[in-house]
Amino acid sequence: MLDKQRIINRFISYVTVDTESDPNSDTTPSTSKQWDLANALADELKSIGMHDVSIDENAYIMATLPSNVDHDVPVIGFISHFDTSPDFTGANVKPQLVENYNGKDIVLNKELDIILSPDYFEDLLLYKGQTLITTDGTTLLGADDKAGICEIVSAMEYLIQHPEIKHGTIKVGFTPDEEIGRGAHKFDVEKFGADWAYTMDGSQVGELEFENFNAASATVSVQGKIVHPGYAKGKMVNSMYIATEFINALPRFETPEHTEDYQGFFHLSQIDGKVDETVLKYIIRDHDKKHFEARKDAMVKLADDINSEYEREVIRIDIKDQYYNMRGKIEPVMHIIDIAEEAMKLLHIKPIIKPIRGGTDGSQLSYMGLPCPNIFAGGHNFHGRYEYVPVESILKATQVICKIAELTATKSYYI
Incomplete structure (x- = not known):
């Protein structure tokens, strides 16, 4: 059973660190403040028991969870980015918790009359009764993609604490500057060493994407x-x-x-x-x-x-x-989609397979030799003041990661 409050605390600890990237910078990371969260993440991965934790001169973070089975299993990876979009400020984020959401308007900021309304954002109605994390209306939230990071770290922690769940070797990677199109530019695919990976960077629960612009x-x-x-x-x-x-x-x-x-x-x-x-x-x-x-x-x-x-x-x-569209690189290895789809179904999540109307680190990584489709991270209304994420979506994405790891250790997928 995942610890809901621990995951809420972890997510909030990430989004309250300003990691906005800068398209006008020629450094990697593009802003020095991204190092604040990057260094903290590397320390956290060590503290939960991950192996071979590294952070390079460009703030790319990698770590390994060793296999706990005695047969050969493909090495899989999970990847997210820690920068936030320069489209809207990510400084001084003040997350707000809305427990047992009632399906009505949410007042983000009374003074500025900023309302998060299901009349305009209809997806809110999917999450009645759940716990939402919102902004205070003056910043973005950073669920894109700190929800993904939270899910990966939480899943690795859970697998470490529950060795009865069998899995092969798992690699995790966290990148800077995805929001300005550079997240994969200096990603060392050979060092990462995975046969394939998944970015945890989608939106609605169930999203599974292997096509993009x-x-x-x-x-x-x-x-x-x-x-x-x-x-x-x-x-x-x-x-x-x-x-x-x-x-x-x-x-x-x-x-x-x-x-x-x-x-x-x-x-x-x-x-x-x-x-x-x-x-x-x-x-x-x-x-x-x-x-x-x-x-x-x-x-x-x-x-x-x-x-x-x-x-x-x-x-x-x-x-x-x-x-480029990653579809051409994923189709020859469609079993990686089959595994993710099966993981969702076993968790009673309806897979939503659809094209990404945008880009993803996974596209560039796929063309660099690491097939890398995208899975939901749970957030909505990215890059602006109306961004929010249901806590239950973070929990479900965390469970999907664990289930993919478990299924990948099932040899029948490769016979």
């Missing part, structure tokens, strides 16, 4: 000409108007707010505009590789077409691939 970034630089507006006829070229032409020429309904499931999109995330230069920042996303390539080609062709109108290069476009 193909992803690219695009920087569109539009060049204009600035002259005195009183004498501008025939001379001024306003880059913001050309940029608007580019924006409006892309499919209006192929944007995040109009797409779902397997539908891809173009997302204009930032504009910095003046008469003489405007810079547009886009992200390009699609699950289908051919559609992904077509989206990139469409942006390049659009830039070429506009340049031809002006008979000079007024638009430059720089597209960089970021990560």
Whole structure:
């Protein structure tokens, strides 16, 4: 039986440490404050009895739970990240406990009139009667992905305390900078030494994901000409108007707010505009590789077409691939999905197998040679003031980790 209060205390101890990452930094980790939790986690792994605990010069943490069976078992891993998103502040997090949630509005902050309401966030109604951990409305919570870390540490502690549960060798890994797309960049797959792993970084109970977007970034630089507006006829070229032409020429309904499931999109995330230069920042996303390539080609062709109108290069476009759909790396080893699915069913959790409309360390790790699907960690409304996590979801995810470890030690999966 998992100790609910111990797990609550552990989770709160993590989220009250500020670990916000910084996309503008070129160090790893991107912020020095990530070391505060990283060092504490390494110490905690040692204290619960994990072996070979290490933390490298980039704050990547690894540890081992040795096998307790006398037959060969694949080495599996569980991975989570300890940084939080720079989209919203993670400083001075003040978690609030809502026990026996009644399905009604939750007042996060009375002074600022910040309400977490099931009228807007319908998923809240899935957790009536449960214990929720919320923010105070002024910060994010950090369940993404400190819930995952809490679940992994708690599962390892439970397995150590209950040697009657048979398992093979288990590796755990905690990474910095996932929220800025660098969580796997310096992950030493060979040192980790697992045959496969799972990231504990999903949301709703039951989520099991082995498909994600193909992803690219695009920087569109539009060049204009600035002259005195009183004498501008025939001379001024306003880059913001050309940029608007580019924006409006892309499919209006192929944007995040109009797409779902397997539908891809173009997302204009930032504009910095003046008469003489405007810079547009886009992200390009699609699950289908051919559609992904077509989206990139469409942006390049659009830039070429506009340049031809002006008979000079007024638009430059720089597209960089970021990560790819892990499905192609998981399909040859689908037994790792079968094991996770079976673990959930044995725990009376309905598996929800669906594509990730985003990225994950698991995608990059899969392409680095470590097949790595994603499992729910339990949180909702990540990256903002309305983030929350049900304690019962953390408990269930912890149980799933233990059950996967137990099932993996069953030789029938590999006959």
